[in-house]
Amino acid sequence: MSRPKVASLSAPSAVSAGKIVSALLAVETPGTGFTDITREAARFLHSTGAREGALMLFIRHTSASLTIQENADPSVLVDLTTALTRLAPENAGWVHDTEGPDDMPAHVKTMLTATSLQIPVLDGEMALGTWQGIYVIEHRARPHRREVVLQFTGSTI
Amino acid sequence: MSRPKVASLSAPSAVSAGKIVSALLAVETPGTGFTDITREAARFLHSTGAREGALMLFIRHTSASLTIQENADPSVLVDLTTALTRLAPENAGWVHDTEGPDDMPAHVKTMLTATSLQIPVLDGEMALGTWQGIYVIEHRARPHRREVVLQFTGSTI
Amino acid sequence: MSRPKVASLSAPSAVSAGKIVSALLAVETPGTGFTDITREAARFLHSTGAREGALMLFIRHTSASLTIQENADPSVLVDLTTALTRLAPENAGWVHDTEGPDDMPAHVKTMLTATSLQIPVLDGEMALGTWQGIYVIEHRARPHRREVVLQFTGSTI
Numbered sequence: 275m276s277r278p279k280v281a282s283l284s285a286p287s288a289v290s291a292g293k294i295v296s297a298l299l300a301v302e303t304p305g306t307g308f309t310d311i312t313r314e315a316a317r318f319l320h321s322t323g324a325r326e327g328a329l330m331l332f333i334r335h336t337s338a339s340l341t342i343q344e345n346a347d348p349s350v351l352v353d354l355t356t357a358l359t360r361l362a363p364e365n366a367g368w369v370h371d372t373e374g375p376d377d378m379p380a381h382v383k384t385m386l387t388a389t390s391l392q393i394p395v396l397d398g399e400m401a402l403g404t405w406q407g408i409y410v411i412e413h414r415a416r417p418h419r420r421e422v423v424l425q426f427t428g429s430t431i
Numbered sequence: 432m433s434r435p436k437v438a439s440l441s442a443p444s445a446v447s448a449g450k451i452v453s454a455l456l457a458v459e460t461p462g463t464g465f466t467d468i469t470r471e472a473a474r475f476l477h478s479t480g481a482r483e484g485a486l487m488l489f490i491r492h493t494s495a496s497l498t499i500q501e502n503a504d505p506s507v508l509v510d511l512t513t514a515l516t517r518l519a520p521e522n523a524g525w526v527h528d529t530e531g532p533d534d535m536p537a538h539v540k541t542m543l544t545a546t547s548l549q550i551p552v553l554d555g556e557m558a559l560g561t562w563q564g565i566y567v568i569e570h571r572a573r574p575h576r577r578e579v580v581l582q583f584t585g586s587t588i
Numbered sequence: 589m590s591r592p593k594v595a596s597l598s599a600p601s602a603v604s605a606g607k608i609v610s611a612l613l614a615v616e617t618p619g620t621g622f623t624d625i626t627r628e629a630a631r632f633l634h635s636t637g638a639r640e641g642a643l644m645l646f647i648r649h650t651s652a653s654l655t656i657q658e659n660a661d662p663s664v665l666v667d668l669t670t671a672l673t674r675l676a677p678e679n680a681g682w683v684h685d686t687e688g689p690d691d692m693p694a695h696v697k698t699m700l701t702a703t704s705l706q707i708p709v710l711d712g713e714m715a716l717g718t719w720q721g722i723y724v725i726e727h728r729a730r731p732h733r734r735e736v737v738l739q740f741t742g743s744t745i
Contacts, residue, residue, distance in 0.1 A: 281614065284611050285611070286632070286636060288608065288609040290606070290608070291606055291608050292447070293448060294445065294447075294448055294586065296444050296445075296483060297440055297441050298441040299438060299439070328608075330485055334558065334559065335562075335563075336499065336562055341699050342703045344650045349684040353696070354696060362514060366517075369506040370507045381500060381501055385543075387699060387700070388702075389548070390499075391704055392549060392646065392706060393646060393704065394644065394737040396610060403650070421560070423553075424440075428608055449604070451642075452600045453600060453601050454597055455597070455598040457596045468595065478600065479602070487708065491715065491716065491720065492717050492719075518675065525670075526667050527661055527663040527666075539668060542671075542701060543701070546655075546705070546720075547707065580710075584605060
C-alpha cells in the first residue's frame with residue numbers, strides 16, 4: 275500500500291441538486307459479447323438538458339451486466355469475453371443447469387461485473403476518460419432484449 | 432463488440448431531486464452464504480414516501496458484500512457460493528492468515544463483488560427486474576452482524 | 589439463501605437534497621498495487637461543508653480501478669494483488685498484446701473490480717466501517733497519473 279505522494283485536487287464546482295430524469299433503454303443483444311451503449315447514454319443525457327450531476331445505469335437482469343471498458347481496440351473485448359469464460363466455465367459441475375449450460379456461468383459473470391454504474395456529468399457531458407466506453411455484456415449464448423434504466427440526477431439548463 | 436441495432440428509449444420522466452433519507456439496517460448472517468434483504472429494502476423505501484429517485488445500499492465491511500442476483504431457484508445461490516470459493520480458495524498460500532483460513536478469501540470475494548449498489552426507484556418502487564433480489568453475501572464461515580446503510584435520494588409524496 | 593431472522597432498521601433521518609459539489613483528484617501511482625485515497629476523499633468532503641448525502645468516486649481509466657478494502661494489515665493488500673494476478677495472469681494467450689504483457693490483465697482486473705463507488709455521508713463524515721479504506725488499484729506495472737472524479741450530493745452547512 276502507498277499513500278499518494280502527489281495527489282492534487284482541483285477547485286470544486288457546486289450547483290443545486292435540481293432534477294431527476296429517468297428513462298428506460300431497451301437493448302437488443304446479438305448473444306454473448308459486448309454492446310456499446312455510450313452513444314445512447316449521451317443522447318439521453320443531452321435530451322434532459324443535464325449540466326452537472328451524475329448518470330446512473332442499472333440493468334434489470336441477472337445474466338447480463340454492465341461495465342466501463344476500453345473502446346479503442348476491439349480485441350480487448352474479445353479477451354475480456356475469454357477471461358469471463360475462464361472464470362466461469364460451462365461444464366463445471368453446476369447444480370443449477372435446467373436453463374441450459376450457459377445460464378449458471380451467466381449468473382457468475384454478472385456477479386463479478388456490475389449491475390449498476392454511476393458516471394459523473396460535468397458541463398453537460400459524461401466525464402468519461404478518453405478510452406472509456408459503456409457496455410452491456412450479454413452472458414447468454416442467444417440474443418436477448420435487455421432493459422437498462424438511465425437516470426440523471428443534477429442541475430439542468 | 433456491437434453497436435445496438437435496435438435500441439429504443441422510453442419517454443423520460445422528470446421530478447425535483449427533493450429529499451435524502453438515510454437509515455441503518457442490521458443483518459444477522461448465519462455464516463457463509465446469501466441473505467435476501469429485498470423485503471427490508473422495500474420496507475425502508477415505503478417508509479420514506481419515496482416516489483422517484485434512487486436507493487443506495489452500502490455495506491460497512493470488507494469480508495461481506497452486496498449483490499443483485501436471481502431470486503427464483505435457490506440452487507443458483509449454492510452455485511454462486513461455489514464459484515466464489517473456486518476463485519478465492521482457502522489454503523492458497525495467503526500471507527494474511529492470522530484471522531483464520533476463511534478471512535483472506537473473504538476479502539478477495541468482497542473485492543470481486545459489490546460494496547455499494549444503486550437501484551432506481553420509479554413510481555414508489557425499486558425498478559428491479561422480475562428475477563432480481565438484493566443479497567448480503569457473508570464470506571466468513573461463522574455468523575456475523577452486518578451493517579448496511581440504506582439511502583434514498585429523490586422525490587417523496 | 590436465508591431471510592434475515594433478525595434485521596433491525598434504525599429511525600431514518602431526512603434532509604433536502606441540496607447541493608452537488610464536484611472536483612478532480614489526480615493520483616500518482618507507484619506502479620502495480622494499492623494507493624489509499626481515504627484521506628484525500630475526506631479532505632474534499634470537509635471542504636464542501638457536506639452534512640448528509642453521498643460521495644461518488646469515479647476513475648477515468650480502464651487499467652486502474654477503485655475498491656474499498658481492509659486498512660489495518662498491509663499484507664491483505666499484498667494478497668489482494670496476488671489474487672488479481674492469479675485471476676488474470678500475463679502469458680495467458682491474450683489477443684490484445686500490443687501495449688505490453690501487463691495491459692490486457694489490467695483491463696480484466698479493472699472489469700472485476702470497481703470503476704465507480706458510492707459512500708454514504710452522515711453527520712459530515714463518510715459512513716465507512718472501522719476497517720474500510722478507499723483505494724486506487726494500479727494494474728499496470730509502471731507508475732501512472734490517474735484521475736478520480738469526486739462528487740458529493742446532499743445537504744451542506
